[in-house]
Amino acid sequence: MLRDYVPLLLHIGVAIGFAVSALLMSVLLGKAGRRTRVKDTAYECGMVPQGETQPRFSVKFYLVAMLFILFDLEIVFMYPWAVVYKEMIVESKLVLWSMLSFVTILMIGYVYALKKGALDWKR
Amino acid sequence: MVTLGQYLIVSGLLFTIGFAGVLLRRNIIIIFMSLELMLNAANLSLVAFSRFRLGVDGMPNYNAQVFVFFIITVAAAEVAVGLAIIVALYRARQTTHVEDINSLKF
Amino acid sequence: MTIGAPILEVEVLVIGLFVLMVEAFFERIDKRTLAFAAIFGLAAVLAASFFLAPAPTDVATTGFWSFYTADLLAIFFKRFALVTTILVLVMMVDYAPVVRQSVHGTTHQSGLGEFFALPIFTCVGLMWMASAIDFVMIFVSLELVTMSFYVLVSFTRRNPATLEAGVKYLILSALSTGFLVYGITWIFGVTGETNLARVTAVLADPALESGPALFGMVLVLVALGFKIAAVPFQMWVPDVYQGAPTPVTAFLSVGSKAAGFVVLLRVLQPFFMMPQMVKALTIIALLTLLYGNLAALPQTNLKRLLAYSSIAHAGYLLIGVVSFAGEAVAYYLVAYLLMTLLSFAVLVVVANQTGDNIEDFSGLAKRSPFLAFAMLVAMASLAGVPFTAGFLGKFYIFDAALRQHQTTLVVVGVITVACGFYYYLKVVRAMYWDGSSIDAPVPVSRLSRVTMTAMMVAIVVLGVYPQPILNALK
Numbered sequence: 001m002l003r004d005y006v007p008l009l010l011h012i013g014v015a016i017g018f019a020v021s022a023l024l025m026s027v028l029l030g031k032a033g034r035r036t037r038v039k040d041t042a043y044e045c046g047m048v049p050q051g052e053t054q055p056r057f058s059v060k061f062y063l064v065a066m067l068f069i070l071f072d073l074e075i076v077f078m079y080p081w082a083v084v085y086k087e088m089i090v091e092s093k094l095v096l097w098s099m100l101s102f103v104t105i106l107m108i109g110y111v112y113a114l115k116k117g118a119l120d121w122k123r
Numbered sequence: 124m125v126t127l128g129q130y131l132i133v134s135g136l137l138f139t140i141g142f143a144g145v146l147l148r149r150n151i152i153i154i155f156m157s158l159e160l161m162l163n164a165a166n167l168s169l170v171a172f173s174r175f176r177l178g179v180d181g182m183p184n185y186n187a188q189v190f191v192f193f194i195i196t197v198a199a200a201e202v203a204v205g206l207a208i209i210v211a212l213y214r215a216r217q218t219t220h221v222e223d224i225n226s227l228k229f
Numbered sequence: 230m231t232i233g234a235p236i237l238e239v240e241v242l243v244i245g246l247f248v249l250m251v252e253a254f255f256e257r258i259d260k261r262t263l264a265f266a267a268i269f270g271l272a273a274v275l276a277a278s279f280f281l282a283p284a285p286t287d288v289a290t291t292g293f294w295s296f297y298t299a300d301l302l303a304i305f306f307k308r309f310a311l312v313t314t315i316l317v318l319v320m321m322v323d324y325a326p327v328v329r330q331s332v333h334g335t336t337h338q339s340g341l342g343e344f345f346a347l348p349i350f351t352c353v354g355l356m357w358m359a360s361a362i363d364f365v366m367i368f369v370s371l372e373l374v375t376m377s378f379y380v381l382v383s384f385t386r387r388n389p390a391t392l393e394a395g396v397k398y399l400i401l402s403a404l405s406t407g408f409l410v411y412g413i414t415w416i417f418g419v420t421g422e423t424n425l426a427r428v429t430a431v432l433a434d435p436a437l438e439s440g441p442a443l444f445g446m447v448l449v450l451v452a453l454g455f456k457i458a459a460v461p462f463q464m465w466v467p468d469v470y471q472g473a474p475t476p477v478t479a480f481l482s483v484g485s486k487a488a489g490f491v492v493l494l495r496v497l498q499p500f501f502m503m504p505q506m507v508k509a510l511t512i513i514a515l516l517t518l519l520y521g522n523l524a525a526l527p528q529t530n531l532k533r534l535l536a537y538s539s540i541a542h543a544g545y546l547l548i549g550v551v552s553f554a555g556e557a558v559a560y561y562l563v564a565y566l567l568m569t570l571l572s573f574a575v576l577v578v579v580a581n582q583t584g585d586n587i588e589d590f591s592g593l594a595k596r597s598p599f600l601a602f603a604m605l606v607a608m609a610s611l612a613g614v615p616f617t618a619g620f621l622g623k624f625y626i627f628d629a630a631l632r633q634h635q636t637t638l639v640v641v642g643v644i645t646v647a648c649g650f651y652y653y654l655k656v657v658r659a660m661y662w663d664g665s666s667i668d669a670p671v672p673v674s675r676l677s678r679v680t681m682t683a684m685m686v687a688i689v690v691l692g693v694y695p696q697p698i699l700n701a702l703k
Contacts, residue, residue, distance in 0.1 A: 062210065066203045073199045076192045108246050115253040131418075138411055145404055154400055161407030165414045172418040186423050190365050194410055197372045201406070204379045205399050211383065212392045 063118055074106055130171035137164035151209055151219045155202070162198045166191050235297065237274055237281065237307060238356045244270040245349035252342025260341035264322045267345055268315055271352070275311045278304060295424050296363040305559060305701050306359035306491050309566065313483050314352040316570045319680045320476040321345060323577050327474065331385035344384060348480060351377040358488050364413045364423040367492055371409070371456075374488055375402050378481060382473040394472025401465040405455035412448030415441050429499035439503075446500050450509070453496070456489030457543045460516040467524075470536035475580060478532060479573035482539040483566050490546055490562060494555060501553070510551045515641055518544030522645040525652045531576055532585050534652060538611060539569070541649065545626055548638050554629030560698050561626055564610065564618035564691065571684040572607035574677060575600050582671050587656055592665025600671055601660045603681045610688050612653040613646050618691040625695075 042048055081099055088095040113119060137160055144157025173187035213219055247270075248263050284299045325341055332340035354373030361367040379402070383395025417423055419442040420431040432439060454462035470478045500506045521541030528534040542565055549558040576585060578600060583589035594601040610619035623646065630639050673681075691698065 059210065062206070066206065069199055070203055073196050076196060080189070080192070105242075105246070108250065112249055112253050138407075141407065145400070151396065151400070155403070158400070158403040158407055161404075162410055165407070165410040168411075168414045168418065172414070172421075176418070176421050184421055186365070187417060190368070190413075190417075190423065193365060193369055197369065197376075197406075200376055201372070201379075201403060204376055205403065208379065208383050208392070208395050208399055211386050212396050215386070215389055215392055 060121060064121075067113055067118060071106065071110065074102075077102065127171055127175040130175075131168055134164045134168035134171065137161075137167065149220050149222060151212075151221060154221070155205055155209065159198055159202065162194055166194055169194075235360075237278055238353055240274050240277070241271065241311075241349060241356060242353045244274075245346050245353060248342060248346040248349060252346065256339070260345070261322055261325060263342055264318050264345045267349055268318050271311055271315050271318070271349070275308060275315070278308050278311065296366040297360045298362045299360060301702050302491070302494070302555070302559075303360040306487065307356045309487055309562065310352050310355035310359065310484065313355075313480065313487070313566060313570070314348050316574070316680060316684070317348050317476050317480045317484075318345060319676055320479060320570075320574050320577050321348070323574075323581070323674060323677055324474060324476050326581065328385055331387035331391070340384075343380075347377045347381050347384075351381070351480065351484060355484055355488050359491055361492075362425050362495065364417070364425070364428075367496070368409065368413065371488070371492065372406065374485065375406065378402075378477070378485065381477045381480070382469060384477065385474050390472040391474065394469045397465055398469045398473075401455060405452040405462070408448045409452035412445040412450075412452065415445030415448070417445075419445070425495060425499065432499050443500070443503065443505070446496075446506070447509075449496060453489050453493050454513065457486050457493065457546070458540050459513050459543050459547060460520040460540065463517070463520065463540050463543075466540055467533050467536045470539070471530060471532045475532065475573060475577045475585070478535075479570055482535065482573075483569055486539065486543065486546075487562050487566070490550070490558060493550060494558065497550070507551060510547060511635065511638060514544055514547035514551055514638060517541070517547060518641055518645045522648040526648065528652070529588070530586050531590065531656065534587070534656070535569070535572060535576075538649070538653075541645065542611075544645070545623060545642060548630050548635070548642060549626045551638065552626070552629040552633040552635055554626065556699055556702050557622075557625035557629045559702055560695060561622035563698050564622040564688070567684050567688050567691070568607045568610040568617075568619055571603060571681060571688070572611070574681055574684070575604045575607065578673055578677060579671060582669070583667065587659050588663075590656060591659045591663035592667070593660040593671075596665065596667065596669065597671040597673065599678070599681075600673065603685055604660060605657055606685045606688055608653040608657050610692070612650045616689065616692050618688045618695075621692055621695050
């Protein structure tokens, strides 16, 4: 009866042994080198690092990037529009006017951003 | 050949990862990224449905693709507004961790 | 004379863009003029809406009219959105000094123009949503509303509580958007349609495997639960309501909620033949009623109290939805609009002088009998005292529920109404019985005095003569 459990015990023993030996080996053999001043300098003619690792950048960058993404993405609506334009313009001018009104609203947004100085890099 | 079911499983996984991220992560920026992941999960399954459920004329169902366009643009707008609010919060509090945002408890 | 339907939305949009452009190009003018111009413009649009001929669309239409309908429900909620926005703008004029303190800019009035323009864009979103009969349209207009609210909630950004409320609202709203979109995806996957009428037609086929569509609908319900503040999706409400600028809180509690209910009424139609749906909604309604009313009991901050009260009212409205009583829901929403906006209007004026805790209202009857009386009317109506609109609203809802044999809902509803009496009358007691260390009268501008009087009259008149609202949907 107890005999049936021997393979299981053996298995557990091997598992524990393997884990311990693997950890021991990595401690004994895998020596992580000590950090020294010389080691931390750039390799051969690499650049000497300047400033902090996480430089702060101007919030202006964020503003311009966001405005770019917003106006850039609106192009998505113009592709399907351009595909069906030739067929639909024959039926009515509505397809032209709807895109014009869309672009007008976009333009107003752009003028607003411009007037508020969102694209003024120096300010 | 990739089937509709496989696309749906990937999309379901993306949605679950996103939702788990919202629940478990503590950094607001990462929470926000997880939210975008959830929207993109929906995009993937919409495109898959549109590709695999062909109409009577054998063309894909374009309703879904138009919906995807709208989701993409709305998500971009949401990111712009959301990041602005998070940046404002960071400037006021110097933190983006949810545990630090607790002055409104009763 | 009749006019085509989408004209109204375009007009409101033009008003909003106009306000934005004036704000951008003329920095020196008094920005409150902009608010008055906007109020005037919106009132003109409201008047124009009475020349609109209802034009319900049928299933077969394609193109624009498969996205948009101008049926009676849509026109009714368009007017609802316009009235709400006008009243909120009036409140915002009173709130302008606070905004000036907490937004820094080059001139002493910078930021005010946007503060007045954003509610107008929200109004456009609400109006599109009232007419949306396609999931794509519902999504886009809902996002227009939510996106404007993101900015509005965190508008007074020098106030740390406001920013915190803004971030909470942002995360939870974006989460609900994710659920909405994924839910719509599944409904689309099963039916291959995004138009609500056609979804209904496809789902009516008994041979169809409707499980995935039901899963999608549950996700959509979760998203709408966030918008209408139903338990268990209510956790953002108290914090955001307390932290947001007060007029924005008022707008959120009325506009956002009404929008959620319009969409709910339309979206649920394909799913109402499924008994699981009704059962789930009944449970949500019960939880919402109990949670909203019980959690409101110990509150000491009036804004937070009104937040819990708004959860409680979502519960009563859900009873109406479960009982298929569209007219009762519409009437209740109108009553809710009047009484909530009236109490917030008084709150804005009083909070300018003292604060927004209930104890700041003590002795208000001596400091300003007019404001105290306005608050008394609002609270009485919220609690459901007879001869007010709030009473009749609850009466119609319970009546409809009894006709559908929803006895449990009615019993719980009546018990929670008694609960409501306690915490609403707490405010009244503070105003009329408690003394106050301050004797200085509270200044009220003429515009707010006129609007508050109009709202009081409307509450009492609609409480006795409800026919105009009930007929509007026939």
